[in-house]
Structure formats: C-alpha cells, structure tokens
Amino acid sequence: MLNCKQVAGLASDYLDKNTPLKWQIRLHLLMCANCRRFVKHLDITRKMGAGLEHSANIPADDAEQVLQKVKTKIHAKSSTD
Ligand SMILES: [Zn+2]
Incomplete structure (x- = not known):
C-alpha cells in the first residue's frame, strides 16, 4: 500500500501514464481525499502550463499559488460580465 x-x-x-504503479495509486486515490485533490490540482496546473518549460515539476506549494491566481483572475473576469 502506497x-x-x-x-x-x-x-x-x-498523470503521464508513465508508472507501473498506477493501480496502486488509483487505489490510494479512492481512499484518500487529500491525494485526490493533490493529483487533480497537479493535473490542472500541468495542463495550464503545457508548453512552459518547468511545468512538469512545479512543487505542490507553487501549484497551489498558481491555481489561486487563476481562480482570482477567473473570478475578476466573470464579475465584469
Ligand atoms: Zn494520500
């Protein structure tokens, strides 16, 4: 168990489907909300950062900050409509 x-x-x-442990990870994600959230945020961050050089290795703290910025932007945009 991971x-x-x-x-x-x-x-x-x-997320790259690059690990033989994917079923063990999936099992863990089924039971662990923290890791589900972490993987989801990482996925979103990676997709947003696609094409950027260091996108694959953003530490969790940075990912959280980036996500927060994007949320703020989205919120600012939608409130002007
Ligand atoms: Zn976990």
Whole structure:
C-alpha cells in the first residue's frame, strides 16, 4: 500500500501514464481525499502550463499559488460580465 508521500512523488508519472504503479495509486486515490485533490490540482496546473518549460515539476506549494491566481483572475473576469 502506497502512502501519501509516495503518491505525491509518483503523481507526475501517474498523470503521464508513465508508472507501473498506477493501480496502486488509483487505489490510494479512492481512499484518500487529500491525494485526490493533490493529483487533480497537479493535473490542472500541468495542463495550464503545457508548453512552459518547468511545468512538469512545479512543487505542490507553487501549484497551489498558481491555481489561486487563476481562480482570482477567473473570478475578476466573470464579475465584469
Ligand atoms: Zn494520500
């Protein structure tokens, strides 16, 4: 059974479908809301950053900040409509 730290470390490979441990990760995600949220945020961040050089390796803290900025922008945009 993988722990949260291992899942966090494998999340990038998991999203790339690049790990033989995907079923173990999936199992963990079924039971762990924290890691589900982490992987989801990582996925969103990676998709937004596609084409940017360091997009694949953004630390979780940065990912959270980027996401927050985007949310603020989206909110600002929708409130002007
Ligand atoms: Zn977890």
